[in-house]
Amino acid sequence: MEEDVVKSQKMRQFLQKKFGTSSIQHIELAELKTVLEGEPLMMRAKYRKQVAIGATRPVIKKGQKYRQDHVLATNFDKAMKNDSYGFKCLHMSVSESIDKCRVSITNKHKTGGSIGVRTRDDTACKDDDYIAINEILTFSAGEATKDVEIKIIDDHGWEPDEDFYVELYDPNTSKGKDGDKLHGRDTEVRVTILDDDKPGQIAFSNPNIRHAATHSDCVINVKRIHDADGEVTVKYKTIEIDQGERTARAGVDFEKVEAVLTFGHNET
Ligand SMILES: [Ca+2]
Ligand SMILES: [Ca+2]
Numbered sequence: 213m214e215e216d217v218v219k220s221q222k223m224r225q226f227l228q229k230k231f232g233t234s235s236i237q238h239i240e241l242a243e244l245k246t247v248l249e250g251e252p253l254m255m256r257a258k259y260r261k262q263v264a265i266g267a268t269r270p271v272i273k274k275g276q277k278y279r280q281d282h283v284l285a286t287n288f289d290k291a292m293k294n295d296s297y298g299f300k301c302l303h304m305s306v307s308e309s310i311d312k313c314r315v316s317i318t319n320k321h322k323t324g325g326s327i328g329v330r331t332r333d334d335t336a337c338k339d340d341d342y343i344a345i346n347e348i349l350t351f352s353a354g355e356a357t358k359d360v361e362i363k364i365i366d367d368h369g370w371e372p373d374e375d376f377y378v379e380l381y382d383p384n385t386s387k388g389k390d391g392d393k394l395h396g397r398d399t400e401v402r403v404t405i406l407d408d409d410k411p412g413q414i415a416f417s418n419p420n421i422r423h424a425a426t427h428s429d430c431v432i433n434v435k436r437i438h439d440a441d442g443e444v445t446v447k448y449k450t451i452e453i454d455q456g457e458r459t460a461r462a463g464v465d466f467e468k469v470e471a472v473l474t475f476g477h478n479e480t
Pocket of ligand 2: 308366367368369370371407408409
């Protein structure tokens with residue numbers, strides 16, 4: 213019995229994550245089929261081509277303003293999309309230093325009305341990686357598109373590429389700006405933020421040091437090479453090298469050390 217509850221809870225979580233709703237009656241059959249059977253073949257072929265060209269991820273130079281649109285709404289069948297509003301581009305990559313990321317919303321019937329647009333965390337987090345928005349856009353009759361801009365936060369620390377979502381919702385209910393996300397494959401955009409920072413590598417300046425026992429402290433220089441973005445830490449410790457009788461012993465020949473070394477941004 214308990215197992216059934218857990219199972220149905222997991223199912224609801226899966227549906228919520230994939231479709232923005234946990235009730236099956238709100239999900240379009242075409243959407244469900246795409247999730248279960250994968251993207252249409254045409255799209256997969258295009259994606260593979262893109263991955264092959266970009267070698268899974270483009271090489272971003274520090275400070276480079278870069279944007280690439282990966283998946284366009286035109287690749288989807290009309291039945292999978294929202295009838296009234298939608299995004300043109302459904303997945304894009306932007307460099308961390310792009311400053312502002314612009315997304316376009318299409319008013320498909322060009323009728324007057326309002327639509328909510330807001331961001332949602334995934335692996336990227338608001339305030340750390342981008343500035344969240346939650347706006348209500350009003351289209352006048354005849355107006356086909358509107359854009360919103362999302363500020364991307366540039367820092368010096370290395371981190372993996374991270375995603376957040378921009379989604380459309382219905383602002384015309386009592387829930388207001390917490391309104392339900394619109395149904396359809398083209399009502400959310402995944403934005404991948406590409407990190408442009410390179411932490412470099414840590415090495416000893418001299419891997420072999422001869423130190424006379426008559427001298428006290430042995431100073432060992434550690435350097436950071438190639439790049440020096442952001443703060444990095446490295447652990448270090450002394451270990452005995454087994455050489456039989458000639459082994460230098462901790463507590464006898466040297467004092468055991470185990471600590472953490474921190475390099476600040478640009479410190480080498
Ligand atoms: Ca950066
Ligand atoms: Ca960074």
